[in-house]
Each structure stands twice: as C-alpha cells, then as structure tokens.
Amino acid sequence: MEVTFLGNGDSLGTPRVYCDCEVCEEARSGGLNRRYRSSLLLETEGEPPLLLDCGPDWRGQMEAIGCRGISQALITHAHFDHIGGLTEWADACRWRQERGALYAPQEVIQSIVERFPWIVGQLSMTANDEGMNYGEWRITPWRVNHGKNGFSYAYRFESMKDGRAWAYCSDSIHLEGEQKSPLRGLSLLVLGTSFVVENYPVETRSVYDMREGLELVAEMKPERVLFTHLSHDVDVRADYGLPACVSLAEAGLVVTV
Template structure:
C-alpha cells in the first residue's frame, strides 16, 4: 500500500492566520512549515484510492495528487478539521452526477449527518464498526481517548497474506492499555503529536506531544514512526534528535507498507 500525506497539520493548519511566530512567518515565505489539515491518500493495486479524513483543505489536496475527486473515504471523527471538506466533496459529486462512499463508525456518521444533513444523497454513509476490507488489507477501527475533545477513532490496517500492519492514530492522548493494544506489532505507526513539548495542563489537552509520542512508540515497539497533526510549535528547520526510525511527516510524502 502507498500512503501519501495530503496534509499533516493540526486543526488550524500552519500558518495560523492570527499568528506572527517564526514558524508561521516562515510558512508564509519559503513554506517549509506550511501545513494543511491532516489527511492521507491510500493506494492499493487493483483498487480505487481511499481517502483518510476529509478536512477543509480537501479541494487543494485533491489538486495536489491530480485527482478530480474521490470515490471512497474513511473518517476518524467528526471534528471540523477532519470532515470540513465533505460539503465540497458532496457538491463535486452533484456537479458530476456521481456518488461516493464514506466509511466510519456509526457514532461518527451520526454526527456527520446531524451537521450536514443534505450531503447523504451524494455521499453514501457506511458504518464500519465491525471492520472492513480494502484490497488485501483488513481495516479495524477502535475508539481512542481524545482528551478534552472527547473521542476519536484510530485505524489498524493488516495485510491478509503477509501479516504486515500499520496504524493511523491522529488524535489521541493518555491511551489506556486496552486502546494501546492495537498499536502493538506495527511496521508503521502514524501518530498525531501537535507540540514538541506541550506546556499546558493535561486537563486542557487533546493530543500527544512529541516526547510522549516517542515514549508510546517505544512502548508498543513500532518499526517506523511518522508524526503528523503538527502545530505551529513544530519547526521542520530544527533538529529534534529523533531516533533514526522516527520522522516528521511532510506534505506530499509517500511511504509504502
């Protein structure tokens, strides 16, 4: 499977409109730190691409991979930075007189329908609580703690023939052991880490920072780790002395599992 990062930013992206910090100013000029909201574009031989999350940067992200739309998607949760592009996608389907399939756990789909009740005629909703299949990959969602923001879902992908596995866990913090279990035995972990070292009280937080993410990755024994959902606290020009198997995700980066 080919995994392309359409975006790796947090809920506000980088630069943040209101902010004049060094990272945001750099993002406005050379653009090394420019980040769209987190989303993946998955490709498997013999299958149509699979979009993972559909934030408000959907139009620009589709243009970046030369796509004129998408035929299917997975959603992790119903926060706007993960579903804000569904309206544009549904409208694109209306103009092309087509439909597409959106897969997510039932409670996520119910929130989507409540917020955007008109999109269901073009985006067909399918509950995947019991898992689903994409090519030769079994996909399993599980609920994870999202701190003050409630909950999200993560996804584990496991190949039916080789046993290779990877997981996408963009919005989580303080996972109990039961929620860490699906992260064990991974060849690749894509983990959300919004800050390098988040200074705010734990009760106000919603996503791991990089220090905590490194500890979690070591605990579960992930073979490779890519940090995503990065805020303007993270400066790609800096050397964070990450282990060799850990990297910051970059826009347009493609990795293969």
C-alpha cells in the first residue's frame, strides 16, 4: 500500500491566523512549517484510492496532488478538522454525476448526518464497526480516548496475505489496556502528537505530545513511526533528538507499507 500524507497539521493548521510566533511567521512566508489539516490518501493494487479523513483543506489538498475526483473515504471521527471538506467532496461528486462512498463507525456516521443532513443525497454511508476490506488489507476501527474532546477512532490495516500491519491514530491521548492492543506488531505507526511538550492541565488536553508519544512508541515498539497532527508548537526545522525510527510527517510524503 502507498500512503500519501495530504496534511500533517492539527485542528487549526499552521499558520494560525491570530499568531505571530516564529513558526507561524515562517509558515506564513511559505516555509516548511505551512501545514494543512491531517489527512492521508491510500492506494493499493486493484482498488481506487481511499481518502482517510476529509477536513476543511480538502480542496487545496486535491489541487496539490492534481487529483480531480475521489470516490471513497474513511473517516476517523466527526470533528470539523476531519469532516469539514465533506460538503465540497459531495458537491464534487454531484458535478461528476457519481455517488461517493463514505465509511466510518456507525456513531460517527450518525454525527455526520446530524450535521449535514442533505449529504446522504450524494454520499452513501456504510458503517464499518466490524471492519472492512480494501484490496488485500483488512481495516479494523477501534475507539480511542480523545481527552476533553471525547472520543475518536483509530484504524489498523493488516495484510490478509502476509500479516504486515500498520495503524493510523491521529487524535488520542492516555490510551490504556485494550485501546493499546491494536498498536502491537506494526510496521508503521502514524500517531498524532500536537505539541513537543504540552504544558496545559491534563483535563484540557486531547492529543498526545511528542514526549508522551515517544513513551507509547517505546512500549509498543513499531518498526517505524511518523508523528502527525502537528501544531504551531512544532518546528520541522528543529532537531528534537528523535530516535532513528521516528520522524515528523510532511505533506507530500509517500510511504510504502
């Protein structure tokens, strides 16, 4: 499977409109820290591309890769930075005279339909709580703690041919017990870490920081890790002394699993 990072930013992206910090100013001038909201494009043999999350930067992300149409998408949760582009995608499907296929856990679908009740006219909604297939890959969602923001879902992708596995866990914090189990035995872990060190009260937080993410990595021992969902606290030009197996995701990065 080829995994293309369409975005690697947190819920507000970088630069933040109100902010004049060094990272935002560098991003504002078109620098390396300019970030779209987190999203992936997945491609595997014999299948159409599969979008993973569809945030408000969807149109710019499609233009960046020269993509004129997407037929299917996988959604992690119904927060705006992960579904804000669904209305544009649905309208694009209308103009192309096709129906899009959206896959998500049932409670996520319910939240999407409550927010955008008209969208079912253009997008078919299929609950994937029991998992789904994408070519040779079995995709399994599981509910994860999203701190003050409630819950999200993460996805584990496992090859039905040789057992290779990777996982996408963009919005989570303080995973315990069974929530960690799908993170074992991974070739690749894509993990959301919004700050380097987030010094806010624990009850106000919703995503791992890089320090905590490294503790999780040390416990789960994936072969390779990419940190995503990065806020303006993270400067991609800096050396954070990350282990050799860990790096920061960047838009346009293509990884083969």
